Amino acid sequence: MTFSSKYKRLAKSLLHLSLNEEGHIVESKIEEILSSLRSSNHTGLKSLLRYFYTEVRRHEYTYHAVAEIGCKDDPSITNSIVKRLESNIGKNIKLTVIENPQIISGCRIRLKDDVYEDSLQSRLQKLEKSFH
Amino acid sequence: MSSITDLIRKEIENLSTDATRTNVGTITTLADGVAKVEGLSKVMFNEMVEFPNNILGIALNLDEDSVGCVLLGNTSSLKEGDEVRTTGKLLSVPVGKALLGRVVDAVGRPIDDKGAIDSDLSSPVEKIAPGIIPRKSVDQPLQTGIMAVDSMVPIGRGQRELIIGDRSTGKTTIAIDTIINQAKINKQGEKSGDPDFRAVYCIYVAVGQKNSNVARTIKILEEAGALEYVIIVSAPAADNPANQYLAPYSGCTMGEWFMENGMDALIVYDDLSKHAVAYRQISLILKRPSGREAYPGDVFYLHSRLLERSARLNENSGNGSLTALPIIETQMGDVSGYIPTNVISITDGQIFLETDLFNKGIRPAVSVGLSVSRVGSAAQIKAYKKVAGKVKLELAQFRELAAFSQFESDLDASTKARLDRGARIVEMFKQGAYSPIPVEVQSAIMWGMQNDFFDSVAVQDIQRAVESLKEYLSAQGKEACDEIYNSGKLEDSTAQKLRVAFEDWKRTFA
Numbered sequence: 215m216t217f218s219s220k221y222k223r224l225a226k227s228l229l230h231l232s233l234n235e236e237g238h239i240v241e242s243k244i245e246e247i248l249s250s251l252r253s254s255n256h257t258g259l260k261s262l263l264r265y266f267y268t269e270v271r272r273h274e275y276t277y278h279a280v281a282e283i284g285c286k287d288d289p290s291i292t293n294s295i296v297k298r299l300e301s302n303i304g305k306n307i308k309l310t311v312i313e314n315p316q317i318i319s320g321c322r323i324r325l326k327d328d329v330y331e332d333s334l335q336s337r338l339q340k341l342e343k344s345f346h
Numbered sequence: 347m348s349s350i351t352d353l354i355r356k357e358i359e360n361l362s363t364d365a366t367r368t369n370v371g372t373i374t375t376l377a378d379g380v381a382k383v384e385g386l387s388k389v390m391f392n393e394m395v396e397f398p399n400n401i402l403g404i405a406l407n408l409d410e411d412s413v414g415c416v417l418l419g420n421t422s423s424l425k426e427g428d429e430v431r432t433t434g435k436l437l438s439v440p441v442g443k444a445l446l447g448r449v450v451d452a453v454g455r456p457i458d459d460k461g462a463i464d465s466d467l468s469s470p471v472e473k474i475a476p477g478i479i480p481r482k483s484v485d486q487p488l489q490t491g492i493m494a495v496d497s498m499v500p501i502g503r504g505q506r507e508l509i510i511g512d513r514s515t516g517k518t519t520i521a522i523d524t525i526i527n528q529a530k531i532n533k534q535g536e537k538s539g540d541p542d543f544r545a546v547y548c549i550y551v552a553v554g555q556k557n558s559n560v561a562r563t564i565k566i567l568e569e570a571g572a573l574e575y576v577i578i579v580s581a582p583a584a585d586n587p588a589n590q591y592l593a594p595y596s597g598c599t600m601g602e603w604f605m606e607n608g609m610d611a612l613i614v615y616d617d618l619s620k621h622a623v624a625y626r627q628i629s630l631i632l633k634r635p636s637g638r639e640a641y642p643g644d645v646f647y648l649h650s651r652l653l654e655r656s657a658r659l660n661e662n663s664g665n666g667s668l669t670a671l672p673i674i675e676t677q678m679g680d681v682s683g684y685i686p687t688n689v690i691s692i693t694d695g696q697i698f699l700e701t702d703l704f705n706k707g708i709r710p711a712v713s714v715g716l717s718v719s720r721v722g723s724a725a726q727i728k729a730y731k732k733v734a735g736k737v738k739l740e741l742a743q744f745r746e747l748a749a750f751s752q753f754e755s756d757l758d759a760s761t762k763a764r765l766d767r768g769a770r771i772v773e774m775f776k777q778g779a780y781s782p783i784p785v786e787v788q789s790a791i792m793w794g795m796q797n798d799f800f801d802s803v804a805v806q807d808i809q810r811a812v813e814s815l816k817e818y819l820s821a822q823g824k825e826a827c828d829e830i831y832n833s834g835k836l837e838d839s840t841a842q843k844l845r846v847a848f849e850d851w852k853r854t855f856a
Contacts, residue, residue, distance in 0.1 A: 268411075272411075324370070326387070327369050327370055327371060327385040327386060327387040327388065328367055328368070328369055328370070329367070329368045329369075329370050329431075330365060330366070330367050331365060331366050331367075331368065332364075332365035332366070336366065341357060341358065344357050344360075345357065
């Protein structure tokens with residue numbers, strides 16, 4: 215087994231240890247893992263941490279949605295987005311809302327590798343493409 | 347003005363305004379026309395993906411945690427962290443008759459400054475080859491117009507005949523000659539108004555060639571009046587390896603359209619050695635395990651899946667055909683190289699061009715011993731088969747005897763006769779570039795050779811005699827040639843007319 219695949223497996227196990235019952239990453243558990251790794255003086259610590267970072271980031275994408283909206287943040291809209299997404303993927307999600315004036319109106323939500331888009335910007339882009 | 351506003355209104359009305367769901371990823375590394383993308387969890391193999399600035403790519407490597415994509419455009423505007431989207435589509439290229447006379451790139455975009463291509467039809471670049479049921483044996487000839495080829499290694503419609511040889515031995519010339527001959531036959535057939543006439547449309551795929559070479563080929567075809575029947579797909583050496591890898595598949599898709607729609611087409615892949623090199627480049631950058639000569643393990647499949655798409659379809663499937671003339675460049679005449687042996691084993695024969703013959707002035711430098719057509723003789727017209735049946739054997743015997751006779755001072759009469767006949771056949775087969783000879787004229791010349799009409803002509807005068815005979819046959823001896831052209835047979839009455847014509851020509855030539 216190569217070192218990289220060994221570290222990948224180890225990083226996956228560490229990720230598993232840092233999750234709560236809902237499958238969300240717990241910050242305190244991550245800190246605990248990091249401090250124990252530091253104290254262990256592991257030889258391939260840098261590589262292991264890189265793989266661990268990738269795993270954590272990738273896992274976070276599975277329940278952390280980022281919504282870009284064209285207008286000011288409205289809690290009612292945010293709540294409806296969260297409810298809809300939760301019903302779609304069947305688990306609790308975390309939502310970060312970002313105001314993006316380039317969207318003009320509507321919203322663009324990224325969850326995992328999927329982008330749900332219903333914005334004026336995307337419609338105008340579609341229209342532009344249809345003229346080519 | 348109102349028409350413009352109407353157009354915009356119509357576009358807006360037809361525009362889908364539903365929310366969209368797209369699978370996306372992020373570029374993590376970008377090098378040499380290949381991008382590693384993280385994400386794209388739903389991407390399919392060979393799916394077209396969209397990079398920023400409308401740059402397209404193809405997903406070629408689906409790894410556990412990343413996707414390897416080859417890029418089909420200028421990558422200078424892309425950077426790490428850019429978003430990549432799936433399109434749900436396989437890469438497609440425009441197809442149809444609108445492409446004839448045009449020069450396009452590997453993805454079917456025009457590069458000849460003649461405006462947009464007026465075709466609504468498109469077809470995927472990667473397709474499964476026709477199966478066993480829709481196929482039929484090769485039974486119709488595809489005349490190259492080159493005597494040495496049409497007589498010794500005849501090609502049939504739907505056949506895959508490899509043109510192989512070292513650099514500068516006339517490989518491309520044979521392919522261009524064949525294309526020019528198809529254009530001549532097409533024009534003649536269209537002029538005759540024969541409802542049974544089947545035109546052969548041509549596709550010339552230039553892979554990894556110098557732009558100047560491609561431009562020269564276009565000029566030759568234009569001057570010969572053949573460009574109107576040809577589609578040129580160009581992925582020159584300056585193009586990225588992804589385009590060079592794709593170009594033969596794109597050209598094949600364009601040719602397949604003719605085949606699937608009951609027409610005949612000819613495709614030239616110039617050349618597949620460079621195609622294999624481009625694929626090796628991509629595979630190494632994608633970190634695929636490399637094998638012999640650093641080529642990836644599936645380099646055989648690369649060419650077999652391409653060449654298997656050339657076929658002759660039966661009547662139930664439209665009766666179309668796609669003939670392939672792949673070209674392979676050998677190094678120092680070594681036909682046992684990795685890629686040459688692969689392609690030799692895939693194709694239905696090969697025309698091997700020898701450097702020594704080329705340097706001796708024997709052009710086309712077709713090697714009699716190493717060239718073969720496995721299925722083409724079934725497609726040869728009867729008249730030609732009758733006169734050219736023995737020529738390959740005679741020429742092979744001549745080469746063997748010529749080698750031995752170097753050490754012999756006193757030769758018996760039969761050996762001398764064979765040597766004389768062989769020397770004359772070699773001279774007769776010498777043919778200038780881009781001057782194909784119609785099959786009926788070829789048959790007549792071969793008939794003359796078989797019936798000893800050239801025996802009294804000195805070997806050094808044979809070429810002059812052939813030229814003079816061609817002129818004579820197009821004027822006075824036209825009747826006999828027309829009979830061969832119309833019936834495809836050489837009846838006794840036609841032979842008698844040829845005898846009279848040859849005797850008359852001999853008097854004028856003397």
